[in-house]
Amino acid sequence: MTVSSVTEQESPASVPDGDRPTVLDVRGLWKVFGQRADRVVGTPLAELDRAELKRTSGCVAAVRDVSFSVCRGEVFVVMGLSGSGKSTLVRCLNRLVEPTAGEVLLDGEDVLGYAGKRLRELRRHRFGMVFQHFGLLPHRRVLDNVAFGLEIRGVKKADRLARAQEVLELVGLAGFEGSYPDQLSGGMQQRVGLARALAVDPEVLFFDEPFSALDPLIRREMQNEVIRLHHEVGKTMIFITHDLGEALKLGDRILIMRDGELVQTGTPDEVVGAPADDYVRDFVSDVPRSDVLTLRWIMRDAAPDDPLDGPELSPDTVIRDAARTVLSAGRPVKVVRDGELLGVVTPAEVLEVIAGAGGQS
Structure with missing residues (x-):
């Protein structure tokens, strides 16, 4: 998504x-x-x-x-x-x-x-x-x-x-x-x-x-x-x-x-x-949506070729707070709750929110 x-x-x-x-x-x-x-x-x-x-x-x-x-x-x-x-x-x-x-x-x-x-x-x-x-x-x-x-x-x-x-x-x-x-x-x-x-x-x-x-x-x-x-x-x-x-x-x-x-x-x-x-x-x-929305709003399903050895963050992490980790990870960030992989987030998803930060996209 x-x-x-x-x-x-x-x-x-x-x-x-x-x-x-x-x-x-x-x-x-x-x-x-x-x-x-x-x-x-x-x-x-x-x-x-x-x-x-x-x-x-x-x-x-x-x-x-x-x-x-x-x-x-x-x-x-x-x-x-x-x-x-x-x-x-x-x-x-x-x-x-x-x-x-x-x-x-x-x-x-x-x-x-x-x-x-x-x-x-x-x-x-x-x-x-x-x-x-x-x-x-x-x-x-x-x-x-x-x-x-x-x-x-x-x-x-x-x-x-x-x-x-x-x-x-x-x-x-x-x-x-x-x-x-x-x-x-x-x-x-x-x-x-x-x-x-x-x-x-x-x-x-x-x-x-x-x-x-x-x-x-x-x-x-x-x-x-x-x-x-x-x-x-x-x-x-x-x-x-x-x-x-x-x-x-x-x-x-x-x-x-x-x-x-x-x-x-x-x-x-x-x-x-x-x-x-x-x-x-x-x-x-x-x-500013990146100040309010959490990772659960932008995470996507992991693709078969996605490396899954990147950092882990909670789905409740605010996008603004996650941005540095996601942008510097070099690989998809795993969104995990109670040990379960819910999805992944890459710089593309984060940047899309930030680019439309002033309102609804």
Whole structure:
């Protein structure tokens, strides 16, 4: 297979990693705004597009019949343009917005049935949230801001401050414990918000476009911080963004939304290598493909006359990272998983991707 055939091939269905259990399972989720919202789902109105539904009923379907699963320890990114429904979706998951229909199963139990004390416990103990707007308490020191969630839980002062100090060190803010929010830069304030969410040790951590208001340099720094923290603490993260570069950098898998609907779910290389439709294809058209696609997209079957004594690489190796090895090997590079030869890659396949690096070939 050459890279020119990538857009036509069928990529493997993107499903949660079988080696990791599913922590969150979303089934048929709807959120309809309007006075007749409860009359839309399950009726012919649900088949109308967004504009026709608005004209006919006065309702807006912000989230339309969305289903997906998230693995424990996964970074799952939801992305789309403004108005696509991505922020409404994440607010439905933690019940900041009440869904109109569907199920949100946390470890197999539907949290949409929670109310009162049980719902409060869900938000305090199992879910954490990092918002775009930091929401820090201006009259409290950094240490007290980070400890605030533990204070609400009723944790003793000495214990909560010790935990807050520990998390501040984790996010690189040791030494700023006594500062007030207005004495910090935007990036540092966002680190405080991240520390506050981590302090309560949530099972699932939600990020609602947390870096979109930051300068590009600080934004990259915070993206790298999220990657580092994920490697260190291994939290399940659901990250909302409108930025494709951010989604590709952070996500184990990416869900793309348009007009409230799920368009495609896949790993970064699946989204770039096999876009589901023209909408996704336009989204990824400027992505350097060699930075995202892996060897499995360009490997070919070994020919009878191919020497098979060359280097070995995993099919999950990004083409950019494999280029030096492939171009200098002098013979086909073997693509191997668990001792099984899956195919080979030569300079011809790599150069074909690099030559078309600015978009789809």
